[in-house]
Amino acid sequence: MSSSSFSSSAAGGSAAGSVLSPYGWTAELSEQFELFAEAGLVPARLARVDRGQADAVLADPGTGELRTVRADTRPVSGGAAPANPCTGDWVALDLAAEPMTAVAALLPRRSxxxxxxxxxxxxxxxxxxxxxxxxxxxxxxxxxxxxxxxxxxxxxxxxxxxxxxxxxxxxxxxxxxxxxxxxxxxxxxxxxxxxxxxxxxxxxxxxxxxxxxxxxxxxxxxxxxxxxxxxxxxxxxxxxxxxxxxxxxxxxxxxxxxxxxxxxxxxxxTPGLRGVGLYGGEGLQQAFAEIDELAGRCRFPDCSHLSEPGCAVRAALADGTLAQRRWESYLKLQRENEWIAARTDARLAADRVRGWKQRSKEARGNIRPWHGRRAPS
The missing domain is CATH 3.40.50.300 (P-loop containing nucleotide triphosphate hydrolases)
Incomplete structure (x- = not known):
């Protein structure tokens, strides 16, 4: 059975969906995969990614049974921005690619x-x-x-x-x-x-x-x-x-x-993590939800929790409702997030400047020199 015939029957949802369901395949993923199926691609989940290749679990086009293939993981487009495949990703495989099976597309990540x-x-x-x-x-x-x-x-x-x-x-x-x-x-x-x-x-x-x-x-x-x-x-x-x-x-x-x-x-x-650097800010508010709630009860909406009157955070620290260790931990992680945000903004700004310089250089290169004579004044 060819990959194209497999796409219309199995990848459309029934055969591939039932075989891959223990790996997390859902009706929503089946809908997202329809266009890839029409292109003759096969759904798979990446079980391991290393050195530019991956182990991909799929429903065999011939037997319909689960099997694992080795696939090339060239950078692909994931959603609105380029992304590299990682373990846990759902992908569209091109089984006919040469010299080896390749990841042709990356399905949107839920998390x-x-x-x-x-x-x-x-x-x-x-x-x-x-x-x-x-x-x-x-x-x-x-x-x-x-x-x-x-x-x-x-x-x-x-x-x-x-x-x-x-x-x-x-x-x-x-x-x-x-x-x-x-x-x-x-x-x-x-x-x-x-x-x-x-x-x-x-x-x-x-x-x-x-x-x-x-x-x-x-x-x-x-x-x-x-x-x-x-x-x-x-x-x-x-x-x-x-x-x-x-x-x-x-x-x-x-x-x-x-x-x-x-x-x-x-x-x-996953491998043991020595460093646990955060990359974002929403998770911090959820992990320290009680501090966020206290801050919402401060007298002033822009309270710095240092010396303002009516500060609910300082009051909680004073009566022991909020542990000093936890408050200091929150402040430390907050500073790290602010540093990351500043670094990210600086990197994006530098990327924009490089883009402008490149476009200016290309524009200058397209200007032809004038070899004619000036018109008499």
């Missing part, structure tokens, strides 16, 4: 986990796309860094997905419930689950809380790979022991990879 790029760059790095639930893994083997958890929560909210905090390695400690209470105080409205991948404790509840596509993020050593294996029902990730003494991880996972889960749904495992 994306984006962190600030390394160093002083203002560019964002997409960690995973089309995610419903962001699982924030926090190891109980060490005292949780609450400030870092707040960063992860802001990152999750910014993605457009729902956050869920997973306290791992509960079999190693006896005060897991006390730690959960501490984390719940800085994560209002967010489920905080205590689990053990070794004993299976809490995994059933975790599975029930996960969306169709979940992404697992956290520091190295948080037990993400072990948890991925437990949820997948078999070993799909290599697991290394953490260092004795400080429980630091050893970067078992080196790339973002998508795995199918028993009973449907998929999980995207």
């Amino acid at each position: 994306a986990i984006i962190r600030k790029g390394a160093g002083k760059s203002s560019e964002g790095q997409v960690l995973a796309a089309n995610v419903d639930t962001v699982l924030i893994a926090v190891s109980l083997a060490l005292d949780p860094d609450l400030g870092r958890v707040e960063r992860f929560l802001a990152l999750a909210y910014e993605s457009g997905a729902e956050p869920l905090v997973v306290l791992t390695k509960s079999d190693l400690v006896g005060d897991a419930e006390f730690v959960r209470e501490d984390v719940e105080r800085i994560a209002p409205g967010v489920p905080v689950l205590v689990v053990s991948a070794e004993t299976g404790a809490g995994l059933d509840v975790l599975r029930a809380c996960m969306g169709a596509t979940s992404a697992l993020i956290g520091q190295s050593g948080a037990g993400k790979s072990t948890l991925t294996n437990a949820l997948a029902g078999h070993q799909v990730m290599t697991v290394q022991r953490t260092r004795e003494g400080d429980e630091k991880g050893r970067h078992t996972t080196t790339t973002r990879e998508l795995f199918a889960l028993p009973g449907g749904g998929v999980l995207i495992d």
Whole structure:
């Protein structure tokens, strides 16, 4: 069967849709894919992207069964701006491309986990796309860094997905419930689950809380790979022991990879994140919703929360309703967001200046020199 005949029958929704539904294929995606299907392209989801190529999961045009192919990931157009494919993306594949199958188009993303790029760059790095639930893994083997958890929560909210905090390695400690209470105080409205991948404790509840596509993020050593294996029902990730003494991880996972889960749904495992730079601002307001609410009760709408009378934030700090540590954490993340916004604006302005200079140069090059004589005056 050719890819064109497959497009009209399977990719139109019925065959491909039923086969890919465990990977998150929906009727909405089927509608979005209609034009690509008419062009003879095939729908697929990217399970792993590295070195300019990707593993793409699709319904085989001949058998209708799931299979994985290697595809070229040349930059494609995604929505209104160019984008590079990443793990979790839905794409249109050209199976007839030479010398190998290629990603021909990128379907619009429903959500994306984006962190600030390394160093002083203002560019964002997409960690995973089309995610419903962001699982924030926090190891109980060490005292949780609450400030870092707040960063992860802001990152999750910014993605457009729902956050869920997973306290791992509960079999190693006896005060897991006390730690959960501490984390719940800085994560209002967010489920905080205590689990053990070794004993299976809490995994059933975790599975029930996960969306169709979940992404697992956290520091190295948080037990993400072990948890991925437990949820997948078999070993799909290599697991290394953490260092004795400080429980630091050893970067078992080196790339973002998508795995199918028993009973449907998929999980995207990601490498340990040393730096959790935010790339945006909306997630910060959601992660610190109570501060945003307090600010709305200040006497003056432009209150700086420093010395103005009637400041609800200062009052909450004075009576202990708002913890000083949480307020300082909020201010720190707010400063980082403002820096990113300024850097992004500066980069966009520099791009505009370069564009103007290039157009001026091209315009000058199109002016022909005058070789005739001047008309007598």
